Amino acid sequence: MTTATDQQQHLAGPLSAAVAQLCVRLQSQVSARTAAGFREVLRRLSAPLQVAVAGRIKSGKSTLVNALIGRRVAPTDVGECTRLVTRFQYGTVDRVEVIFKDGRKQVLPFDATGMIPATLGLDFEQVSHIEAYLTNAVLRDLTVIDTPGLGSLDAASVARTEQLLGAAKPDEDEEESNDLDDTSRNAVAGAEAVLYVVTQGVRADDQQALAAFTAATASREAGPVNAIAVLNKADTIAPESVAGSDGDVWKAASLLAEKQAVSLKPRVADVLPVIGLLAETAESGGFTSADADALKQLAQLDDVTWEMMLVSADIFTTWECDVPSGTRLRLLEKLDLYGIGQAVEALRQDPDLTAGALRRKLLDASGLATVRARLDAVFRARADGIKAAAGLASVTALAQASGDLGERQRVHDAIEVLLAKPEAHALRLLEALTLVTSGAVAMPEDLAEEVLRVGGSADVGEQLGMQGRPQHELVAYALERAGWWRSFASFGATPAQSRVAHVVHRAYFLIWQQLRGNQG
Ligand SMILES: Nc1nc2c(ncn2[C@@H]2O[C@H](COP(=O)(O)OP(=O)(O)OP(=O)(O)O)[C@@H](O)[C@H]2O)c(=O)[nH]1
Ligand SMILES: [Mg+2]
Known part of the structure; x- marks a missing residue:
């Protein structure tokens, strides 16, 4: 039996801990099926952040996965395995398993070059997905999920990804989740964060692929809090096709990435150019x-x-x-x-x-360092909030899937109690941010940007958009904006906007309190 204290040792932080407590407390008040779902949520809360690498067919997803892990292990280019979801997670011994749709597993030997074989020699139709356990340190706090490419007209791939991500069972000790049915599993499955891979030229297709991915990974919205994008294959961009590039490939890629950031907004905060192939070769001993x-x-x-x-x-x-x-x-x-x-x-x-030294130069030229830094800043630093929000979304989905009205109400009430606590404010802010950036709550553009700024960082200077300014200015500005958002919440706003405005007001108020405390 898993207890709350066992879990806490691995939880990403206080928000995840609060959601874990909620799951434990509700266990006895819900049906066996929902309780099984809650146990799955608990298990996921204490696992590393799950990042899916998504994008169109042949955009270089697997190549980038290899670069990030620092090892050429995911098959690239051809073969049936590029059409499967593969989860790369930390393990004490390198091991690859094929998971079948009926739950059976089979150990898969690495091929002669140390890679996951490109063809399985098994009945492909029976395969659910692949689990790869690797000793690479990067995976200690990040589980990387390689996904099959999504093409705009490729409904089969979309369906497959949906099915596969939905069926994915995160790790070995799953005796407890055997009683989990498909609905429940789908409610808790899916990536918690996304790395979108786009390339030059096919912007409309990329948009569709990204939308398809969001749909495939169930209800969880990807937004600037949990999604970043890369413009891959930056090396293949012809500089003469980009005005202002001065014939420089990297400059052309950066300009193009900026343009794509505008078209992908607000799904992602920005788009980083990268050369996955160079990164893979330089990082994986190739x-x-x-x-x-x-x-x-x-x-x-x-x-x-x-x-x-x-x-x-x-x-x-x-x-x-x-x-x-x-x-x-x-x-x-x-x-x-x-x-x-x-x-x-x-x-x-x-x-x-x-x-x-030459390898080092190639790595520098690949742009991977910036991608890593951004992954750290966006994902790892916020893992607690991202995981807690995903956990709460799963809890809500599980309660909604249950036919029992009383149960639904009990879960709803418990979530309300949790969110009303001051320490859960960060979760509310994340939720508000997602509502605004996904367009679920319409806001004038300047206000939407402000919400994004306040909710998108843990650094007070950045939150206020006043880095480096003297403390007394920060204090005054936080107080002024707190007041403004409170009156907007009461007057001017629609009911949906008002709920967001209350959260933003409180965020400014807490910033103000914290700044005043620092003043001594
Ligand atoms: N020139 C160049 N080629 C790249 C780059 N990244 C990947 N490739 C090549 O693009 C091809 C496809 O790469 P993959 O990593 O298999 O792409 P994928 O998105 O995983 O493909 P699917 O899983 O089949 O959708 C391979 O031949 C890679 O070597 C890059 O940055 N530059
Ligand atoms: Mg691939």
């Missing part, structure tokens, strides 16, 4: 000293020849040159033309670069 040697040889070619070879992949591999064309093909697969160009450029500036 870049070898033999590769570095080949690049050094290429760096000695004369300018005219080199420029010629960089024109296209075909010319690069077929042009007459001392580096064997098989070696060139390998470089292309690992770095693509842009990465090769970057490496040779670096070597021309400093011919003595070691293989390690």
Whole structure:
């Protein structure tokens, strides 16, 4: 039997703990089915944050997953496994399991290169999803879920992702959840946060794919609190197609990413350019000293020849040159033309670069560091709030799925009591933020931005939009905005806006109280 204290050791913070307590307390007051659902919520609350990597077919999702984990383990490009959901979670021993739709499991050996095999040699139709347990430290506080690509017309993929994410059972000790039926499982399944992968050019399709993903992962809204986006394959962007890029690929990618951020708003706060392939090669040990040697040889070619070879992949591999064309093909697969160009450029500036230093340069060129930093800032730092909000959403969904009105009311009341506590205010603010950014509650644009600012950060200066200003200005501004939102709540606002306004008022009030406390 799992107790509240067992769970608390692994909970992300006080908000998750409060939701866990609620689940434990309600256990005895609800039907066996709902109670089973609550146990599942409890288990998920104490597991690492679940981040799904989502996007269109062949946008580079699996490549990015490998880069993030720091190991080339997810099959990319072809094979049936790219059509399956794979959950990468922390384990003390590397192990891969196929989970069948009927609940059976089968251990899957890694292939000769240490990857999950691209084809299973099993009845594909019977397979639910794949669970990969890896010793990689990144996974200690982040479970990464690789998803099949969603195309705009690909209803089958959408249905499959829905089914698979819904059926996903997070870990080994599931004796307790065996009595969980599909409805309940769907109510608690689904990712808690999303990393959207988009690429150049297909914006309308990306939009549709993202909408499809949100639909597939059930009711949980993705918003700037729990979603970030990357513009992947930044290396393949033709700079001449982007005004103002000055012929620079990375600058073109950054400009394009800014544009896409506008079209994806408010689903995500911003879009970061990245070169998943370079990141994967640099992070997963794929870049070898033999590769570095080949690049050094290429760096000695004369300018005219080199420029010629960089024109296209075909010319690069077929042009007459001392580096064997098989070696060139390998470089292309690992770095693509842009990465090769970057490496040779670096070597021309400093011919003595070691293989390690060159790998470092490639990693820098990939943009992965910024993505990691943002993942930390957005996901890890807010894991408690994100998990607690997802947990509460599941509890609500479970109660709603129950036919028992009395039970529904008891759960509803308990949630109200929880949310009324001062320490749960952060949850209310997250909820308000999601309501506004998802468009469920319409707000004038300037007010919506203010809600996003106040709810989107844990740093007071950022919340007030006044970083670096003197304390007395912050205090005065917090008080002024607290007053403004209170009167907006009482006059001017629609009932839905009013509920949001009360929460924002309280947020400013708490900021004001905290700032005054600091003043001593
Ligand atoms: N040039 C370049 N190629 C990339 C990049 N990222 C991925 N690729 C290539 O794009 C192809 C597809 O990559 P995957 O990671 O399999 O894409 P995916 O989104 O997981 O594909 P599905 O799971 O089949 O939808 C592979 O050949 C990758 O090597 C990148 O940043 N630049
Ligand atoms: Mg894939």
